[in-house]
Amino acid sequence: MKTTVAAVQMISTPHIEENMASAARLVRQAAEGGAHLVALPEYWPIMGMSDADKVAHAEQPGSGPIQDFMAESARRHKIWLIGGTLPLAAPDAGKVMNTTLVYGPDGASVVRYDKIHLFGFTKGDESYDEARTIVPGAAVGSFEAPFGRVGLSVCYDLRFPELYRALGECALIVVPAAFTHTTGVAHWEVLLRARAIENQCYVLAAAQGGLHANGRRTFGHSMLIDPWGEVKAQLKEGEGVVSGQVDQEFLASVRESLPALKHRRL
Secondary structure, three states, X not given: OEEEEEEEEEOOOOOHHHHHHHHXXXXXXXXXXXXXXXXXXXXXXXXXXXXXXXXXXOEEOXXXXXXXXXXXXXXXXXXXXXXXXXXXXXXXXXOEEEEEEEEOOOOOEEEEEEOOOOOEEEEOOEEEXXXXXXXXXXXXXXXXXXXXXXXEOOHHHHXXXXXXXXXXXXXXXXXXXXXXXXXXXXXXHHXXXXXXXXXXXXXXXXXXXXXXXXXXXXXXXXXXXXXXXXXEEEEOOOOEEEEEEEEHHHHHHHHHHOOHHHHOXX
């Protein structure tokens, strides 16, 4: 069995309506290309002029224009939609949860994952500290798709392999991201390929990819990687869609010929 999956790459702006219009067009393009599962990038609804901008647009779980848009998109195109991340209300004043919501082909919410690992980086004039405006999640998230388990992670999570072990044996791992250009050049592809190889599964990465209105440059390079670590499709920069197939027979053959998951001792 082969299932077409797709990653949407965006250059999100500070304006939610603009980003919704872009996402609608790109999700439609992915669905018309045959994708049964589509992933949006991290921060797709808003890349504000400051980190605090997203706090003003935080939604309550189950209610709000961003969630309504994602549910309707999944239902309209009859796809599994992995909604990148959006800001959901957090218990701490002035902060949000950076949350992935997944919707089934009927538009119903399937699972929620709050990003666990919060990015912090300082080099020269570049400085990021997500903990200033985000509360970290505490539990891993996954769901069962027709082709197998799909594990959820977000951006900086990629550097923590223990999270992926905690997900169990997945057919597909999804990584919505807004990797900086600096860290992306150095580590993005090698980390994605490592997660695919060590977990013997497909990895679908949906990224922000370009120069944003706030001056931030994200790395892009959305891609699909197979369980042998081979990059099957990639988009370097700019808006667009990356698609390819999750092949259950190939996944099983990799695990049969090199049963590393069965050889674990720890």
